[in-house]
Amino acid sequence: MSGLPTNYLTPTGREEAWRFTPLKRLNGMHDSATSVIDRISIELVGSVRTGFNIETVSAAELPPKSTTEDVIIQRVRATASKVTHLKIDKEAIVSEPIFLKRSAGVEKEFSRTVVTAGAHSKATVVVENEGAGSIGEEIEIRLEAGANLTFISLQEWNENAIHLGRHHAIVGRDANFNSITITVGGSLVRLLPTVEYSDQGGSAELLGLYFATDGQHL
Known part of the structure; x- marks a missing residue:
């Protein structure tokens, strides 16, 4: 277990990015005094790895390529010592979806995952989240030249x-x-899908669907 770094300001709810989020329901994930567990709870479903590979590397080997002002993601980066790296081979055409599954326990967890789509590759990646834990996560998706990736x-x-x-x-x-982001479960789910272009000619489409019942903040 480790405490969160304290060099980031804890959100108060008055910030524009947080004013619609009920901070009291975050289970302390935004609080620098909260302890979290450093582990990898996401894993590949199945054993076939044709056209891609998945491994766990140190955070120093795979630093983020993007910047962020989000305090949760800043703390994820400062806390997670390991990164899950899914790499799709250059020019690979992966015909079947690649399934990643996360079954969170009751502990508070911070997690980083990087998905790299090699040049001129084509694949679909599906991340399934279930369980009862509290998780702060960053998934950084890197598309090299000519890659075609669907992320669900x-x-x-x-x-x-x-x-x-x-x-x-x-x-x-x-x-x-x-x-494609689909949310139908959880007490509170706050996801930020974002895109940046590193070169010319790229395109992106972001779709989302959620279904909330009484008591859910999705």
Whole structure:
């Protein structure tokens, strides 16, 4: 267990980015005094790895390529010592979806994942989230030149789960990125899908769907 770094200001709810979020329901994830567990809870479903590979590397080996002002993501970066790296091979055409599954426990967790789509590759990546934990996560998606990637995120959390995350795509020359985010579970889910272009000719489409019942903040 480790305490969160204290060199970031804890949100008060008066900030524009946080004024619609009920901070009292974040289970302390935004508070610098909160302790979190450093572990990897996301894993590949199945054993076939044709056209891609997944590994765990140190955070120093795979630093973020993007900047962020989000305090949760800043703390994720400062806390997570390991990164899950899914790398799709250059020019690979992966015909079947690549499924990643996260089954969070009851502990508070910070997690970083990087998805790299090699040049002129084509693939679909599906991330399935379930369980009852509290998680802050960053998924950085890097599309090299001419890559075509569909990224699907499914939030099927238990009713008491807390999920705070950023899914950030960096789209290279002539690359195409499609994102679909679906949230139907959890007590509070706050996801920030964002895109930046690193070269000319890239395109992106971001779609989202949520279904909230009484008591959910999605």
